[in-house]
Amino acid sequence: MAKQAIATIRKKEIVDTFYEVAQVEGIENTSFAKIAQRLEIQPSLIVHYFKNRDELILSLIEYNLEQYKKIFTIAHSDDHSHREYLIMVLDKLFSLEWNDLFDDGVYYSCFTLIFRHPVIKQKFKELHLELRGHLENLISNCVAEKSLQVENPSVVANHISNLMDGTYYFVSMLDDSLAQKEYLEESKALAKKLIGFYS
Amino acid sequence: MAKQAIATIRKKEIVDTFYEVAQVEGIENTSFAKIAQRLEIQPSLIVHYFKNRDELILSLIEYNLEQYKKIFTIAHSDDHSHREYLIMVLDKLFSLEWNDLFDDGVYYSCFTLIFRHPVIKQKFKELHLELRGHLENLISNCVAEKSLQVENPSVVANHISNLMDGTYYFVSMLDDSLAQKEYLEESKALAKKLIGFYS
DNA sequence: ATAACGATTGTATGGACGTTCAATTTTTTG
């Protein structure tokens, strides 16, 4: 195997394993030693690739944010109108599909780092602004298509995003996934109402 | 001073100092030694009062949740109608006054513990359900008073709460407090709209 | 007044941590 490939794979392996361990133990309790043990390598090899712990955490965060972003990606086939597409996106946004993409515990743990690390804060901010901009565009498309009447797409995109973020925050405190779904449905209904779509 | 009083004061001192250090260093980097140093006592004295780290963290969380709860407490004088009171509460909920009550960084750090500690999860859940119930009551009072027309106070209380939680989550990524205020205002406007109050 | 008790100190321990560095193995390059 080419060396370049080895380096890339190893780095990915290490970040993945960091993620796995962090899911169970929490980021703050995930050490080089634990990651190395699970990978059956020496801790010093991790240092070889990541130099120090901060760099490793930053990689974890970048991985996390990439995953987060994926929730928005639905193939936009020409079969659908912008309106239909927007509805599909909303259905996905207020579903439990996030769980397949990332672990809430790890995600929120990374998030808390924004309060002490300006660079991380910036990354999170950019991601969220991007997603909100994306949602705004979808709404604007519908307005242009005249399939939707929304006065201020930007504001509505913010409202829906806030609603969504707050709903996930809340349902993460619930153990019953049925109850989670109901709360998500309730919020989704409001989201649709906000764009003037009554289901 | 009575021994009982000393014990109570010391415990409070320790939790307060934990909080202070955690604000700057993060919970995960706040050790017995650091707390002790700031208080000019021996680390072992902390152990004397808290037995182990988990117990200390639990106390921190309880302190945090008490503070959180305070945002809802506004004296309800008889001078105000339920409707006026509700508006006052909403104004407060969507203000930056939370910052005076607790540190967002510490709060979210505590929150992330819900994903690995069922007891903590339960505490957070109860708090939020209580606050949502409280808000629902305020709305119901207005409906009874006939100063508001809301079909389902419970659902609307959830919507407003989700909106609020999501808005704070989002504005914590912003550095500019003016921008924070604008986003909060935007969300507050929707909250008022949701109860049929147009300002 | 003295015995008991809680508050506090001081010291010690063992373990985990991040990181370093030199040595060794494996792969690539010329």
Place this chain on the structure above:
DNA sequence: CAAAAAATTGAACGTCCATACAATCGTTAT
């Protein structure tokens, strides 16, 4: 095939940590 470079090992270091424990000091109760 030899030399260079990268991957990996293994051992070691100093630091900090949570916690244990025995000793002391001060207060309270009898």
